[in-house]
Amino acid sequence: MTNEEMNVIIGLEVHCQLNTSSKLFCACSADFRGDAPNTHTCPVCLGLPGTLPVLNKRAIEYALKVAKAFNCVVLEKSEFCRKNYFYPDLVKAYQITMGDNPLAVGGYVEIEDDAGNPKIINLTRIHVEEDPGRLVHMGNREYGHYTLVDYNRSGIPLIEMVTEPELSSPKEARRFLNKLRAMLEYLDVFDPEKEGAIRVDANISIKGHERVEIKNISSYKGVEKALIFEITRQKNLINRGGTIVRETRHFQEGKGTTISARSKETATDYRYFPEPDLPIICVADWIKDIISPELPDARRDRFMQQYGITANHAKTLTGDLKLAEFYETIADVGAAITASWTADILIGELNYRDMSLGIVAPHASEFKDLVTLIRDKKITDKAGIEVLRVWLDNLRTGTKMEKPTKIVERLNLARESGEHLRGIVEQILASNPQAIIDHKTRKKGALNFIVGQVVKETRGKFDPREIHAMIAEFVGK
Numbered sequence: 001m002t003n004e005e006m007n008v009i010i011g012l013e014v015h016c017q018l019n020t021s022s023k024l025f026c027a028c029s030a031d032f033r034g035d036a037p038n039t040h041t042c043p044v045c046l047g048l049p050g051t052l053p054v055l056n057k058r059a060i061e062y063a064l065k066v067a068k069a070f071n072c073v074v075l076e077k078s079e080f081c082r083k084n085y086f087y088p089d090l091v092k093a094y095q096i097t098m099g100d101n102p103l104a105v106g107g108y109v110e111i112e113d114d115a116g117n118p119k120i121i122n123l124t125r126i127h128v129e130e131d132p133g134r135l136v137h138m139g140n141r142e143y144g145h146y147t148l149v150d151y152n153r154s155g156i157p158l159i160e161m162v163t164e165p166e167l168s169s170p171k172e173a174r175r176f177l178n179k180l181r182a183m184l185e186y187l188d189v190f191d192p193e194k195e196g197a198i199r200v201d202a203n204i205s206i207k208g209h210e211r212v213e214i215k216n217i218s219s220y221k222g223v224e225k226a227l228i229f230e231i232t233r234q235k236n237l238i239n240r241g242g243t244i245v246r247e248t249r250h251f252q253e254g255k256g257t258t259i260s261a262r263s264k265e266t267a268t269d270y271r272y273f274p275e276p277d278l279p280i281i282c283v284a285d286w287i288k289d290i291i292s293p294e295l296p297d298a299r300r301d302r303f304m305q306q307y308g309i310t311a312n313h314a315k316t317l318t319g320d321l322k323l324a325e326f327y328e329t330i331a332d333v334g335a336a337i338t339a340s341w342t343a344d345i346l347i348g349e350l351n352y353r354d355m356s357l358g359i360v361a362p363h364a365s366e367f368k369d370l371v372t373l374i375r376d377k378k379i380t381d382k383a384g385i386e387v388l389r390v391w392l393d394n395l396r397t398g399t400k401m402e403k404p405t406k407i408v409e410r411l412n413l414a415r416e417s418g419e420h421l422r423g424i425v426e427q428i429l430a431s432n433p434q435a436i437i438d439h440k441t442r443k444k445g446a447l448n449f450i451v452g453q454v455v456k457e458t459r460g461k462f463d464p465r466e467i468h469a470m471i472a473e474f475v476g477k
């Protein structure tokens with residue numbers, strides 16, 4: 001069987017930290033990042049004997065918001081239970097989670113398959129559970145000499161969302177996670193800027209073979225990498241006549257590989273039993289009072305209708321809540337030109353610099369000024385990109401806060417036309433006689449070469465069409 005004929009089957013378990021102000025079962029502040037280890041703790045989240053958990057109502061409300069947005073069915077009775085296992089980050093030696101009676105079942109997410117067609121990914125269940133603490137390995141994983149434990153994360157509320165095994169490629173998995181992340185951000189139940197706010201376990205198999213679980217991929221961007229590696233490993237093993245063993249593997253982010261961790265536990269290994277310290281919760285009726293905000297698909301449709309922009313621009317701009325809000329604050333410059341400069345150019349330049357929109361968003365009005373200069377033909381597109389790059393580099397390093405209008409002045413990039421161009425064209429033609437001969441003998445690319453020289457000399461201050469016309473005056477079309 002060739003590699004292409006082997007069907008890949010992927011299912012995901014996504015853990016997402018809810019951004020409630022306190023933890024799931026105690027009043028400790030959940031906003032612990034940047035604080036000293038073990039400072040956000042109390043007897044409850046340290047699991048001391050005699051303490052009792054008190055359920056955070058807000059966490060359940062957030063989970064219901066998610067359940068409603070994904071069209072899940074909330075169960076009449078949901079039950080917390082104990083998942084028993086020993087690990088140093090788990091103070092009580094059990095995790096409070098949900099078993100056979102989760103918060104909600106069913107539901108779905110619509111994504112695009114690899115051919116660009118709509119595809120429904122069904123959800124199995126959504127449940128609420130507590131995060132364990134965090135282990136900090138000093139040294140590296142192979143040769144660490146000691147490990148520190150930080151319980152600040154112990155008891156942070158998580159929702160776990162489980163998909164049916166319906167994803168067919170690593171790219172589909174990435175699109176699913178992007179969509180999921182955008183929806184959770186729109187729902188205002190999680191903060192994507194927080195490190196480790198989304199963690200993913202992936203089940204992956206080749207049709208007809210055993211399934212392998214990759215645990216705790218700490219960035220959702222790492223998921224695609226982990227899946228690509230694991231698919232190749234499994235296909236190669238099958239092609240060599242080997243057998244896939246049902247096991248759990250760890251993803252090594254730095255190396256981009258997975259390694260065998262342990263043989264797979266079954267549910268019975270965890271001795272699940274109902275949590276005796278918490279009552280059964282009945283929240284099915286609450287769902288009708290939950291108000292859903294505008295979600296990404298609805299906002300995409302509105303953008304197309306309200307601003308008349310293309311489907312692709314609308315999809316990109318609404319794929320991230322902050323980007324959608326950024327666009328709406330500046331769209332009055334002109335919906336189409338703003339969409340293009342934001343979705344096509346700004347995002348590309350941000351990605352290139354590994355910058356987040358969060359750095360640019362507070363300076364939206366300056367970006368708006370830049371788009372206005374381009375709209376009013378005060379600078380050319382080429383000069384616009386040069387200004388954008390200088391402006392972004394300044395924002396990134398934080399060295400010089402210079403507005404785009406000032407950058408245009410300082411670099412003398414205001415658009416020019418007329419006689420000044422004539423002089424430069426004459427000069428370029430005089431110093432490139434071979435290019436003129438090439439152009440007259442219809443050699444391909446000769447005219448573009450001359451135009452390129454003039455653009456370079458004038459640093460993009462003239463409209464390329466004007467340059468073309470001027471050169472044609474001298475050497476013919």
Ligand SMILES: [Zn+2]
Nearest residue numbers: 026028042045
């Ligand atoms: Zn606590």
